[in-house]
Amino acid sequence: MAILMDLPNEILISILDILSAVELQPVIILQLINRRLRALAKDILYDTQRISNSNDDDDAESTQINPLWRTKFKGLFDTSDCFTDAEKKKMAYLTLNGDYTLPFRRLPWAQTESERDAYLRPGASWREISLTFGRAPITHLDVVKSYSASDGDAVDYYQVDLPSSGMTMGLLYDVLLCDKATFGHETGSWELIVGRRLLSFDVLFEYECFIPDDRDMVDIGKEARQAAVLYVRGGPVSRKFTPEIVEDNSWVINSQMDQRLLPWQGPIQNFVFTGYYD
Template identity: 45%
Template sequence: MVQYKAGQRVRYRPIGRRRSDTSESTGVIKGVLTEPGMQAGRHVDASNHTPRYENSNTGKRSSVYEDNILGTISGSQNVEIPYQYLRNLASPLRMVTNVSEPMTKLRDIPTESLILVLEWLGKIDLQSLIVSQLTSKQFHAVVQDVLANAQNRSLRQDSLSGEKPAVHPLWASKFKGLFNSADCFTEADRREFRYQTLDELRDGGYLTLDGDFTLPFRRLPWARTGLGRAAYLRLEASWRSLSLTFGQAPITQLDLVKGYYYGNIFGDFHGDRCDFWEYYQVDVPSSGLTMGLFYDVLLCEGASYGNETLGWELLLGKRLRSYDELCEYERFMADDPDLVEAGEKARQAAILCVRGGSIDEVDRLKPDSGTWIPRIIGKKTPKLFPWQGPEPDIRG
């Protein structure tokens, strides 16, 4: 017989451990979950009882071990029943920490304290913060404030802090292949080129889209099912309004370089060799480049060559240096300091380099083919302006 008591030091055997394994762990009971007819501090048979909790919103009951909290009671030992993780706390649980007083629900704490908790969550798990908006109208409003505050702080960050600009890890995983189209290819694609690795093929310019311009979009992890696409392709989806470099100073200048090659792309095409070059600048708001704007730029007609697009790459922390030099060189090399400026003055800039070439056969996707055809989500097509020279100061 054991008694649940908040703050008591206990021993327990975690879930999934074989009965022959007699090793135990220690912990502290942080609360007692209630169930109908169970009083706080009630004596229970540890060998037959599994603590349960009830969601006060839905009334649904669930065993503690089903949520993999820490474990069930084993033999005559006590079990730790810790406070639920934040994402589960969003659905209030009926808990008691002493004989009769109910524990405060997360949604009942002062808004100022809730904001601090959610700001911390956003730093370690941005996706969980975004998903928590679905909990209630209150959470949605608070999370929106947290996201807006985070982006406002990023605007005020010193762009000369020395931190290398980078795509936020969440976007890098959810939108892999959009920042460098060659990243959408798999090992199965590589097998077509014997004795070469993906990196060698990418560096040599051989991994091209070859007439399938939308391939990187269709291979996005959330785009494989209609349900996933429905969640991400909404105009009001949270990811669209968030900075591409969320948590860092935003990208406030996006230069666009387009190069077209008329030769045999598989015979002698290389990354810096094109017959025709174009230079533009994307109209980016003062608040910076969002994921939604970047997504739409990739799909807008002026920024690509449609099905003749061979590939593209986003270069963060760089900007075009000299219009006259670019015209004189008649080629673009991202690592040429005469053409591209990097370093402190370009920390909030980026270059989108798009390459195209003549394709012998193009199998155009048709709306009735059953294959998803990516399109611009925003109400307005992104604006492109002819590039005539670097901005004098790109910091917002």
């Protein structure tokens, strides 16, 4: 019986392609075996543009976060997922209360030093893999920030400058640690909403809050299928709250991603200057 490595590259690529559609993690692990498998697996993992961008009406779920990422990075897509069942029963509102590193510290692979070092090493393969591997890539990402305080509410907006191949897991990770993308220690929560795209900055500014299902504010149609909104909420932190002491500075907010956060890129605002009043 021929062993796996006796097969020609064309057949191996077909096998890896099918395997990646069923489960992504074994394909990632194959990169560690030898140079040949690493090169073949890399072709499969990094070829994010091979997914056709279907415009069919039936393909409403063409873009979804890969299940492996939802497992390995649980809590980064929706901060409410980082809380334990006991905490969810105790808390009336699932807020980080300023402890913005909590979702990172509670990642499944962050619990032991060896696993954490493996994931956070420079050049880790997960960083370059599409966030929606196996489906159409996310090619547009809005960051909407909403801050609520007793003296009023405020909203802010950025658009992430994405590569043509789309959003990767590493890019999302870096955006979440960008000081422009959150409110730092005043961060309450965040959620990545796939299939949404900000339609009107005017309406967002007028409402002073973000409403994901408001058709005047958000596009949820065909044009938004490969888009997503990172919705970040913040506010004053309780005086009684004391963040857990963290010796590791791996999850400290930085400004390395600031230059990739762009202002409003949509149509110009519907404001016409008609002159001064007497």
